[in-house]
Amino acid sequence: MRDFVKEVYSAPRLAWFQSIAAGLDNEFLQKVGQKAEIYTVSHVQAHAIAEWVLWAAFDFFGEGAARRRSQQDRKWQKVPFREVGETRWLIYGFGHIGENAGRRLKALGAHVTGVRRSSAVSPFADHMLHPDQLTPEDIGLADAVLFCCPLTAQTENLGNADFFAAMSPGSLFLNVGRGPLVDEDALIAALDQGRPAHAALDVTRQEPLSPESPLWGHPAITLTAHTAPTTEGTDRRNDEQFLENLSSFLTGKPLRHEVDAAAFKAQSSVFGT
Numbered sequence: 345m346r347d348f349v350k351e352v353y354s355a356p357r358l359a360w361f362q363s364i365a366a367g368l369d370n371e372f373l374q375k376v377g378q379k380a381e382i383y384t385v386s387h388v389q390a391h392a393i394a395e396w397v398l399w400a401a402f403d404f405f406g407e408g409a410a411r412r413r414s415q416q417d418r419k420w421q422k423v424p425f426r427e428v429g430e431t432r433w434l435i436y437g438f439g440h441i442g443e444n445a446g447r448r449l450k451a452l453g454a455h456v457t458g459v460r461r462s463s464a465v466s467p468f469a470d471h472m473l474h475p476d477q478l479t480p481e482d483i484g485l486a487d488a489v490l491f492c493c494p495l496t497a498q499t500e501n502l503g504n505a506d507f508f509a510a511m512s513p514g515s516l517f518l519n520v521g522r523g524p525l526v527d528e529d530a531l532i533a534a535l536d537q538g539r540p541a542h543a544a545l546d547v548t549r550q551e552p553l554s555p556e557s558p559l560w561g562h563p564a565i566t567l568t569a570h571t572a573p574t575t576e577g578t579d580r581r582n583d584e585q586f587l588e589n590l591s592s593f594l595t596g597k598p599l600r601h602e603v604d605a606a607a608f609k610a611q612s613s614v615f616g617t
Contacts, residue, residue: 352376360384360593364582366440368607369495369522377608384589385601387440388581389573393520393546394444396572397490400544401428401449403566404516405487429453434486435469436478436502437493437521443468445490457482460493480510488516489540495522503527508534515540520572523549528559535564546572 352358352375360382363373366389377383402408405426414421429452435442438458446456446468458469459478466472473482475498483489489511493499503519503526511517517540519526528549535543544566548559551570559565589599 352379355379357381360589360599362386362586362589364389366390367494367522368603374608377603377605382593382599383603383605383608384599385603386582386585387601388585389578390440390444391581392575392578393441393492393572394448395575396520396546396568397445397518398428398448400518400566401431401488401516404542404544405431427453431455431487432485433457433488433490434483435459435490435492436475437491438462438466438469438472439492441492441520442490445492457486480506483507483510484512486512486515488518491517491519491521491525493521493525495524500524501527503531505530505534508539511540513539513541517543518545519543520546523547523551532558532562535562542566546570 358380361380438460
């Protein structure tokens with residue numbers, strides 16, 4: 345891997361680069377994007393990430409922790425729970441991941457509000473908002489808030505003290521976007537106050553996360569190590585997209601999910617790379 349990185353860094357230009365990631369906020373990918381004549385991304389991981397969202401939702405609303413305690417304590421007792429299909433969701437970042445999550449949630453009967461800059465409607469949301477239209481009242485209506493938006497200067501620390509204060513008691517917060525979308529100190533303080541009641545995090549500001557981080561042991565946090573897209577299906581779909589794009593590249597046809605070169609200039613200025 346180190347040799348590959350060195351070769352990419354030293355190459356004067358790249359004819360085409362296929363990334364298995366959707367985001368552009370990685371320093372290495374920024375350098376690659378500035379060298380590549382054609383740069384394509386992948387969104388196939390959205391299917392697996394959407395299932396991670398369902399897993400986290402079923403575990404929280406289904407009182408998974410209480411069920412596990414009952415089994416551990418050998419207690420035969422009923423555990424009342426809430427159906428995911430009766431919950432209201434606010435999905436901030438209604439792109440490939442957001443739509444895949446919305447499609448699954450709506451199939452269960454949940455109410456979905458999507459937030460994105462595009463004005464396009466979606467069959468996988470009951471209501472769409474532009475980020476500038478989002479109000480504390482909208483946040484407070486949600487039983488679950490999902491972050492799956494890109495990291496930009498506008499979205500960094502989107503999850504701050506004010507945002508969490510607007511969430512309803514007993515609600516669930518989920519982040520599958522990027523760690524810096526969240527002020528983690530503010531999140532911990534909010535969880536200690538019960539608003540939200542629980543957080544499911546697949547991404548953190550520091551990765552790998554330090555063993556000393558309070559996120560590991562907080563009783564109201566479910567933490568996974570940026571593994572939401574890690575499935576055989578994701579690997580297979582990435583291979584299929586690469587082969588499809590390779591065929592298009594060799595025959596001079598347009599490639600899927602090509603990124604405009606201007607995006608790298610914009611991201612570079614934001615993140616100082």
